[in-house]
Amino acid sequence: MKKSKTLLLIASLLVTGLFVTACDNKEKNNSADYDYLVLVNKYSQLPDDWEKNVELADAKNAWDEDIKIEKNAYKQYKKLKKELKEDGVEIELDSVYRSVKAQQDLWDEWSADPEKGIDYVRKFVAVPGYSEHHTGLAVDICIKKDGKLIYDNDEMIAEREIFVKIHKKLAKYGFILRYLEGREDSTGYTYEPWHLRYINSPEIAKEIMTKEMTFEEYLNSIKDLKKVPSAVKYKIEIALQEYFKDIYKDKINNSRFNITKVYTEKELKNDTMKSLKIGKNEFAFEVTYQIQPKEEIDTKELTIPDGEYDEDLGWVKDIHRVGVLRYNEKKDSYSIDEFGTGW
Numbered sequence: 001m002k003k004s005k006t007l008l009l010i011a012s013l014l015v016t017g018l019f020v021t022a023c024d025n026k027e028k029n030n031s032a033d034y035d036y037l038v039l040v041n042k043y044s045q046l047p048d049d050w051e052k053n054v055e056l057a058d059a060k061n062a063w064d065e066d067i068k069i070e071k072n073a074y075k076q077y078k079k080l081k082k083e084l085k086e087d088g089v090e091i092e093l094d095s096v097y098r099s100v101k102a103q104q105d106l107w108d109e110w111s112a113d114p115e116k117g118i119d120y121v122r123k124f125v126a127v128p129g130y131s132e133h134h135t136g137l138a139v140d141i142c143i144k145k146d147g148k149l150i151y152d153n154d155e156m157i158a159e160r161e162i163f164v165k166i167h168k169k170l171a172k173y174g175f176i177l178r179y180l181e182g183r184e185d186s187t188g189y190t191y192e193p194w195h196l197r198y199i200n201s202p203e204i205a206k207e208i209m210t211k212e213m214t215f216e217e218y219l220n221s222i223k224d225l226k227k228v229p230s231a232v233k234y235k236i237e238i239a240l241q242e243y244f245k246d247i248y249k250d251k252i253n254n255s256r257f258n259i260t261k262v263y264t265e266k267e268l269k270n271d272t273m274k275s276l277k278i279g280k281n282e283f284a285f286e287v288t289y290q291i292q293p294k295e296e297i298d299t300k301e302l303t304i305p306d307g308e309y310d311e312d313l314g315w316v317k318d319i320h321r322v323g324v325l326r327y328n329e330k331k332d333s334y335s336i337d338e339f340g341t342g343w
Protein backbone atom coordinates (compact mmCIF):
# COMPACT_ATOMS: atom_id res chain seq x y z
CA MET A 1 0.00 0.00 0.00
CA LYS A 2 2.69 2.43 0.99
CA LYS A 3 4.56 1.82 -2.24
CA SER A 4 1.61 2.61 -4.49
CA LYS A 5 0.90 5.83 -2.63
CA THR A 6 4.49 6.96 -3.19
CA LEU A 7 4.21 6.13 -6.85
CA LEU A 8 1.00 8.09 -7.18
CA LEU A 9 2.59 11.11 -5.58
CA ILE A 10 5.57 11.00 -7.92
CA ALA A 11 3.30 10.59 -10.94
CA SER A 12 1.23 13.61 -9.93
CA LEU A 13 4.33 15.66 -9.24
CA LEU A 14 5.17 15.17 -12.87
CA VAL A 15 1.74 16.21 -14.07
CA THR A 16 0.95 19.36 -12.16
CA GLY A 17 1.41 21.03 -8.83
CA LEU A 18 -2.33 21.02 -8.26
CA PHE A 19 -2.51 17.26 -8.05
CA VAL A 20 0.20 17.22 -5.44
CA THR A 21 -1.77 19.58 -3.25
CA ALA A 22 -4.86 17.40 -3.55
CA CYS A 23 -2.91 14.27 -2.67
CA ASP A 24 -1.16 15.97 0.16
CA ASN A 25 -4.40 17.15 1.68
CA LYS A 26 -5.88 13.68 1.57
CA GLU A 27 -2.87 12.28 3.37
CA LYS A 28 -2.91 14.88 6.09
CA ASN A 29 -6.61 15.31 6.48
CA ASN A 30 -7.78 11.89 7.55
CA SER A 31 -10.59 13.45 9.56
CA ALA A 32 -14.22 12.67 8.86
CA ASP A 33 -16.37 14.95 6.73
CA TYR A 34 -18.15 16.66 9.55
CA ASP A 35 -18.07 20.35 10.26
CA TYR A 36 -15.66 21.13 13.08
CA LEU A 37 -17.20 24.62 13.30
CA VAL A 38 -20.64 23.22 14.10
CA LEU A 39 -22.60 25.49 16.43
CA VAL A 40 -24.59 23.89 19.23
CA ASN A 41 -25.96 26.16 21.92
CA LYS A 42 -29.22 26.72 23.82
CA TYR A 43 -30.98 27.81 20.60
CA SER A 44 -29.13 25.81 17.96
CA GLN A 45 -29.66 22.07 17.78
CA LEU A 46 -27.12 19.33 17.09
CA PRO A 47 -27.47 18.32 13.39
CA ASP A 48 -29.57 15.16 12.97
CA ASP A 49 -26.83 13.04 11.41
CA TRP A 50 -24.00 14.21 13.67
CA GLU A 51 -23.87 11.28 16.06
CA LYS A 52 -23.75 8.65 13.36
CA ASN A 53 -20.85 10.40 11.61
CA VAL A 54 -18.65 11.55 14.47
CA GLU A 55 -15.58 9.43 15.14
CA LEU A 56 -15.05 8.96 18.85
CA ALA A 57 -11.94 7.74 20.62
CA ASP A 58 -11.83 5.97 23.98
CA ALA A 59 -10.26 7.90 26.82
CA LYS A 60 -10.15 7.97 30.62
CA ASN A 61 -11.20 10.85 32.84
CA ALA A 62 -9.50 12.06 36.02
CA TRP A 63 -11.23 9.27 37.97
CA ASP A 64 -10.08 6.59 35.53
CA GLU A 65 -13.60 6.13 34.17
CA ASP A 66 -14.15 5.29 30.49
CA ILE A 67 -15.20 8.28 28.41
CA LYS A 68 -15.40 9.16 24.73
CA ILE A 69 -14.04 12.17 22.83
CA GLU A 70 -13.80 13.05 19.14
CA LYS A 71 -10.62 11.47 17.77
CA ASN A 72 -8.76 14.57 16.52
CA ALA A 73 -9.79 16.52 19.59
CA TYR A 74 -8.25 13.76 21.70
CA LYS A 75 -5.00 13.73 19.70
CA GLN A 76 -4.58 17.48 20.16
CA TYR A 77 -5.72 17.39 23.79
CA LYS A 78 -2.89 14.97 24.62
CA LYS A 79 -0.36 17.36 23.06
CA LEU A 80 -1.83 20.30 24.96
CA LYS A 81 -1.69 18.35 28.22
CA LYS A 82 1.95 17.39 27.60
CA GLU A 83 3.06 20.96 26.88
CA LEU A 84 1.22 22.28 29.90
CA LYS A 85 2.84 19.69 32.13
CA GLU A 86 6.28 20.85 31.00
CA ASP A 87 5.18 24.30 32.21
CA GLY A 88 4.11 22.91 35.57
CA VAL A 89 0.35 22.87 34.92
CA GLU A 90 -1.51 19.58 35.19
CA ILE A 91 -4.86 19.05 33.54
CA GLU A 92 -7.17 16.02 33.41
CA LEU A 93 -10.38 15.26 31.53
CA ASP A 94 -13.70 15.57 33.30
CA SER A 95 -16.83 15.42 31.16
CA VAL A 96 -16.54 15.20 27.37
CA TYR A 97 -18.97 13.40 25.03
CA ARG A 98 -22.58 12.91 26.16
CA SER A 99 -25.03 11.31 23.73
CA VAL A 100 -28.44 12.86 23.08
CA LYS A 101 -29.97 9.63 24.39
CA ALA A 102 -28.03 9.76 27.67
CA GLN A 103 -29.20 13.35 28.10
CA GLN A 104 -32.80 12.32 27.35
CA ASP A 105 -32.60 9.43 29.85
CA LEU A 106 -31.31 11.81 32.50
CA TRP A 107 -34.08 14.28 31.65
CA ASP A 108 -36.78 11.56 31.90
CA GLU A 109 -35.39 10.00 35.06
CA TRP A 110 -35.04 13.27 36.97
CA SER A 111 -38.35 14.71 35.87
CA ALA A 112 -40.12 11.49 37.08
CA ASP A 113 -38.33 11.78 40.44
CA PRO A 114 -40.76 13.45 42.92
CA GLU A 115 -37.82 15.00 44.81
CA LYS A 116 -36.59 16.77 41.68
CA GLY A 117 -39.45 17.23 39.26
CA ILE A 118 -39.80 19.11 36.01
CA ASP A 119 -38.99 22.60 37.31
CA TYR A 120 -35.70 21.38 38.74
CA VAL A 121 -34.83 19.57 35.50
CA ARG A 122 -35.66 22.61 33.36
CA LYS A 123 -33.32 24.68 35.48
CA PHE A 124 -30.32 22.36 35.77
CA VAL A 125 -30.32 19.93 32.83
CA ALA A 126 -29.47 20.94 29.26
CA VAL A 127 -32.27 20.15 26.83
CA PRO A 128 -31.40 16.94 24.93
CA GLY A 129 -29.98 17.95 21.53
CA TYR A 130 -28.85 21.41 22.69
CA SER A 131 -25.68 20.63 24.63
CA GLU A 132 -22.30 21.19 22.99
CA HIS A 133 -21.12 18.03 24.74
CA HIS A 134 -23.15 15.99 22.22
CA THR A 135 -20.58 16.92 19.56
CA GLY A 136 -17.63 15.14 21.23
CA LEU A 137 -15.72 18.41 20.61
CA ALA A 138 -16.51 20.05 23.95
CA VAL A 139 -14.02 19.18 26.66
CA ASP A 140 -14.45 19.92 30.35
CA ILE A 141 -11.12 19.75 32.12
CA CYS A 142 -10.15 19.79 35.77
CA ILE A 143 -6.78 20.66 37.23
CA LYS A 144 -4.27 19.16 39.62
CA LYS A 145 -2.54 21.43 42.08
CA ASP A 146 0.07 20.11 44.51
CA GLY A 147 -1.17 16.60 43.76
CA LYS A 148 -4.76 17.49 44.64
CA LEU A 149 -7.51 17.32 42.04
CA ILE A 150 -9.61 20.48 41.70
CA TYR A 151 -12.91 19.92 39.89
CA ASP A 152 -15.46 22.01 41.79
CA ASN A 153 -16.67 24.89 39.59
CA ASP A 154 -16.12 27.67 42.15
CA GLU A 155 -12.74 26.31 43.21
CA MET A 156 -11.64 26.20 39.57
CA ILE A 157 -12.81 29.76 38.87
CA ALA A 158 -10.66 30.85 41.85
CA GLU A 159 -7.53 29.41 40.17
CA ARG A 160 -7.11 32.42 37.86
CA GLU A 161 -3.35 32.13 37.28
CA ILE A 162 -3.49 28.48 36.30
CA PHE A 163 -6.30 29.05 33.82
CA VAL A 164 -4.53 32.04 32.24
CA LYS A 165 -1.64 29.67 31.46
CA ILE A 166 -4.00 27.03 30.07
CA HIS A 167 -5.97 29.44 27.90
CA LYS A 168 -2.77 30.88 26.38
CA LYS A 169 -1.93 27.51 24.85
CA LEU A 170 -5.36 26.49 23.55
CA ALA A 171 -5.22 27.98 20.04
CA LYS A 172 -1.94 26.26 19.16
CA TYR A 173 -3.76 22.93 19.36
CA GLY A 174 -7.04 24.04 17.74
CA PHE A 175 -9.02 24.70 20.92
CA ILE A 176 -10.90 27.81 22.05
CA LEU A 177 -12.37 28.94 25.33
CA ARG A 178 -16.10 28.63 24.73
CA TYR A 179 -17.82 30.55 27.54
CA LEU A 180 -16.01 33.83 28.11
CA GLU A 181 -16.33 35.86 31.27
CA GLY A 182 -19.20 38.36 31.11
CA ARG A 183 -20.44 37.17 27.70
CA GLU A 184 -23.61 35.32 28.68
CA ASP A 185 -25.44 37.68 26.28
CA SER A 186 -23.73 35.98 23.36
CA THR A 187 -23.12 32.39 24.50
CA GLY A 188 -26.06 31.83 26.85
CA TYR A 189 -23.67 30.63 29.56
CA THR A 190 -21.74 32.26 32.38
CA TYR A 191 -17.95 31.98 32.61
CA GLU A 192 -16.63 28.41 32.43
CA PRO A 193 -12.81 28.44 32.32
CA TRP A 194 -12.82 24.62 32.15
CA HIS A 195 -15.05 24.19 29.09
CA LEU A 196 -12.86 24.01 25.98
CA ARG A 197 -14.04 23.55 22.43
CA TYR A 198 -12.07 21.87 19.68
CA ILE A 199 -12.41 23.46 16.21
CA ASN A 200 -9.63 21.64 14.32
CA SER A 201 -7.95 24.85 13.08
CA PRO A 202 -5.14 26.57 15.01
CA GLU A 203 -5.46 29.60 12.67
CA ILE A 204 -9.14 30.22 13.38
CA ALA A 205 -8.63 29.40 17.05
CA LYS A 206 -5.86 32.00 17.21
CA GLU A 207 -8.10 34.65 15.65
CA ILE A 208 -10.93 33.90 18.09
CA MET A 209 -8.67 33.81 21.15
CA THR A 210 -6.60 36.90 20.36
CA LYS A 211 -9.67 38.98 19.49
CA GLU A 212 -11.44 37.61 22.60
CA MET A 213 -14.49 36.74 20.52
CA THR A 214 -17.22 34.32 21.42
CA PHE A 215 -17.66 31.48 18.94
CA GLU A 216 -21.05 32.95 18.00
CA GLU A 217 -19.41 36.31 17.22
CA TYR A 218 -16.82 34.60 15.05
CA LEU A 219 -19.45 32.78 12.98
CA ASN A 220 -21.43 35.99 12.61
CA SER A 221 -18.31 37.87 11.45
CA ILE A 222 -17.65 35.62 8.43
CA LYS A 223 -18.15 37.45 5.13
CA ASP A 224 -17.70 34.67 2.61
CA LEU A 225 -20.54 32.56 3.93
CA LYS A 226 -20.34 29.83 1.30
CA LYS A 227 -17.07 28.58 2.72
CA VAL A 228 -18.47 27.98 6.20
CA PRO A 229 -21.73 26.00 6.42
CA SER A 230 -22.08 26.63 10.15
CA ALA A 231 -21.86 30.40 9.56
CA VAL A 232 -24.73 30.21 7.04
CA LYS A 233 -26.85 28.29 9.53
CA TYR A 234 -26.10 30.80 12.27
CA LYS A 235 -27.02 33.74 10.00
CA ILE A 236 -30.33 32.01 9.23
CA GLU A 237 -30.99 31.51 12.95
CA ILE A 238 -30.27 35.11 13.82
CA ALA A 239 -32.51 36.29 10.98
CA LEU A 240 -35.27 33.91 12.08
CA GLN A 241 -35.11 35.23 15.64
CA GLU A 242 -35.55 38.76 14.32
CA TYR A 243 -38.37 37.63 12.05
CA PHE A 244 -40.20 35.98 14.96
CA LYS A 245 -39.77 39.07 17.13
CA ASP A 246 -41.56 40.92 14.38
CA ILE A 247 -44.47 38.54 13.83
CA TYR A 248 -45.02 37.42 17.43
CA LYS A 249 -44.19 40.81 18.99
CA ASP A 250 -43.87 40.05 22.71
CA LYS A 251 -45.81 36.79 22.75
CA ILE A 252 -42.79 34.46 22.83
CA ASN A 253 -39.71 34.24 25.03
CA ASN A 254 -37.44 32.28 22.75
CA SER A 255 -36.97 30.12 19.70
CA ARG A 256 -34.75 27.10 18.94
CA PHE A 257 -33.65 25.78 15.58
CA ASN A 258 -32.57 22.73 13.66
CA ILE A 259 -31.62 23.89 10.14
CA THR A 260 -31.91 20.58 8.31
CA LYS A 261 -30.97 21.70 4.80
CA VAL A 262 -29.37 24.70 3.12
CA TYR A 263 -29.47 25.32 -0.65
CA THR A 264 -27.09 27.60 -2.48
CA GLU A 265 -28.10 29.26 -5.75
CA LYS A 266 -26.41 26.44 -7.66
CA GLU A 267 -28.03 23.68 -5.65
CA LEU A 268 -31.49 25.17 -6.09
CA LYS A 269 -31.11 25.02 -9.87
CA ASN A 270 -30.76 21.25 -9.67
CA ASP A 271 -33.67 20.81 -7.33
CA THR A 272 -37.44 20.55 -7.66
CA MET A 273 -37.58 24.03 -6.16
CA LYS A 274 -35.78 25.63 -9.07
CA SER A 275 -38.65 28.06 -9.65
CA LEU A 276 -37.48 29.89 -6.56
CA LYS A 277 -35.04 32.68 -7.25
CA ILE A 278 -32.18 33.45 -4.95
CA GLY A 279 -29.13 35.61 -5.46
CA LYS A 280 -25.44 34.99 -5.01
CA ASN A 281 -25.17 35.65 -1.30
CA GLU A 282 -28.57 34.16 -0.56
CA PHE A 283 -29.66 30.75 0.65
CA ALA A 284 -32.87 28.73 0.75
CA PHE A 285 -33.32 26.48 3.77
CA GLU A 286 -35.47 23.93 5.55
CA VAL A 287 -35.86 24.26 9.30
CA THR A 288 -37.54 22.45 12.16
CA TYR A 289 -38.04 24.86 15.01
CA GLN A 290 -39.61 25.34 18.42
CA ILE A 291 -40.93 28.46 20.09
CA GLN A 292 -41.51 29.15 23.75
CA PRO A 293 -44.68 31.18 24.35
CA LYS A 294 -44.72 33.57 27.30
CA GLU A 295 -46.48 32.02 30.29
CA GLU A 296 -49.53 34.26 30.08
CA ILE A 297 -50.06 33.58 26.37
CA ASP A 298 -52.66 31.05 25.18
CA THR A 299 -50.80 29.01 22.56
CA LYS A 300 -53.85 29.24 20.27
CA GLU A 301 -53.06 32.91 19.83
CA LEU A 302 -49.87 31.96 18.05
CA THR A 303 -51.69 30.17 15.20
CA ILE A 304 -49.15 27.53 14.27
CA PRO A 305 -51.23 24.79 12.65
CA ASP A 306 -48.62 22.02 12.67
CA GLY A 307 -46.90 22.83 15.97
CA GLU A 308 -47.46 20.65 19.02
CA TYR A 309 -47.40 22.23 22.48
CA ASP A 310 -45.29 20.16 24.85
CA GLU A 311 -46.39 20.95 28.39
CA ASP A 312 -43.31 19.39 30.03
CA LEU A 313 -40.98 21.53 27.99
CA GLY A 314 -43.23 24.58 27.80
CA TRP A 315 -42.42 24.86 24.07
CA VAL A 316 -44.40 24.51 20.85
CA LYS A 317 -42.25 22.06 18.92
CA ASP A 318 -41.77 20.20 15.62
CA ILE A 319 -42.75 23.12 13.39
CA HIS A 320 -41.38 22.59 9.90
CA ARG A 321 -40.91 25.43 7.41
CA VAL A 322 -38.93 26.39 4.34
CA GLY A 323 -37.60 29.87 3.73
CA VAL A 324 -35.07 32.14 2.09
CA LEU A 325 -32.26 34.13 3.64
CA ARG A 326 -32.15 37.38 1.63
CA TYR A 327 -29.17 39.69 1.47
CA ASN A 328 -29.53 43.45 1.40
CA GLU A 329 -26.39 44.83 -0.18
CA LYS A 330 -26.98 48.46 0.78
CA LYS A 331 -27.43 47.63 4.45
CA ASP A 332 -25.05 44.66 4.30
CA SER A 333 -27.57 42.68 6.31
CA TYR A 334 -29.66 39.53 6.06
CA SER A 335 -33.35 38.94 6.60
CA ILE A 336 -35.94 36.17 6.19
CA ASP A 337 -38.15 36.07 3.12
CA GLU A 338 -40.76 33.68 1.66
CA PHE A 339 -41.19 31.82 4.94
CA GLY A 340 -43.83 29.08 4.65
CA THR A 341 -44.82 25.44 4.56
CA GLY A 342 -43.60 24.85 1.00
CA TRP A 343 -42.99 26.39 -2.37
Ligand SMILES: [Zn+2]
Pocket residue numbers: 133138139140195
Ligand atom coordinates in the same frame (compact mmCIF):
# COMPACT_ATOMS: atom_id res chain seq x y z
ZN1 LIG B 1 -18.87 21.65 29.53
